[in-house]
Amino acid sequence: MKNVEIYTDGACRGNPGKGGWGAVLRYGEFEREISGGERETTNNRMELTAAIEALKLLKEPCSVTLTSDSKYLIDAIEKGWLASWQKKGWKKADGKPVLNIDLWQELCALLSVHEVSFVWVQGHAGHKYNERCDELATSFADSL
Numbered sequence: 001m002k003n004v005e006i007y008t009d010g011a012c013r014g015n016p017g018k019g020g021w022g023a024v025l026r027y028g029e030f031e032r033e034i035s036g037g038e039r040e041t042t043n044n045r046m047e048l049t050a051a052i053e054a055l056k057l058l059k060e061p062c063s064v065t066l067t068s069d070s071k072y073l074i075d076a077i078e079k080g081w082l083a084s085w086q087k088k089g090w091k092k093a094d095g096k097p098v099l100n101i102d103l104w105q106e107l108c109a110l111l112s113v114h115e116v117s118f119v120w121v122q123g124h125a126g127h128k129y130n131e132r133c134d135e136l137a138t139s140f141a142d143s144l
Helices: 043-056 071-078 081-087 101-111 128-143
Strands: 002-014 017-027 030-041 062-068 115-120
Touching (some): 002 128, 017 043, 017 128, 030 043, 030 128, 043 062, 043 101, 071 081, 081 101
Parallel strands (some): 002 062, 062 115
Antiparallel strands (some): 002 017
16 A cells, blocks of 8 residues: 555635635655635635545555644544444534534545544644645635
């Protein structure tokens, strides 16, 4: 399996508002940057979209280290919230529906293909790739 590093970030001008996402994929000496956004969205949707769009670019099953400053994304995986939501029919512990079900389901499908480990980094703290992803995301949001 190829080892790929993915760095992601999402941004929103207002919440909801104009949003952007950015990602950097690294495989060996190769790097690829991607970005996108939506005119009316939320920060959490952009965080999830960044991870989804990056994983969708992989042409075969890979071993991935995905680094993000999103506690929403990382905690949902690492703390088992995602697995619990699925078991409960996409309901949270309080019985309310999970937000962003469409994106979580798309992410789940991708996680079943790749071996993904998640790493949280503090946002806006000088991490080279997190800063670059933030630039990609905010630039796209500002262009809308």
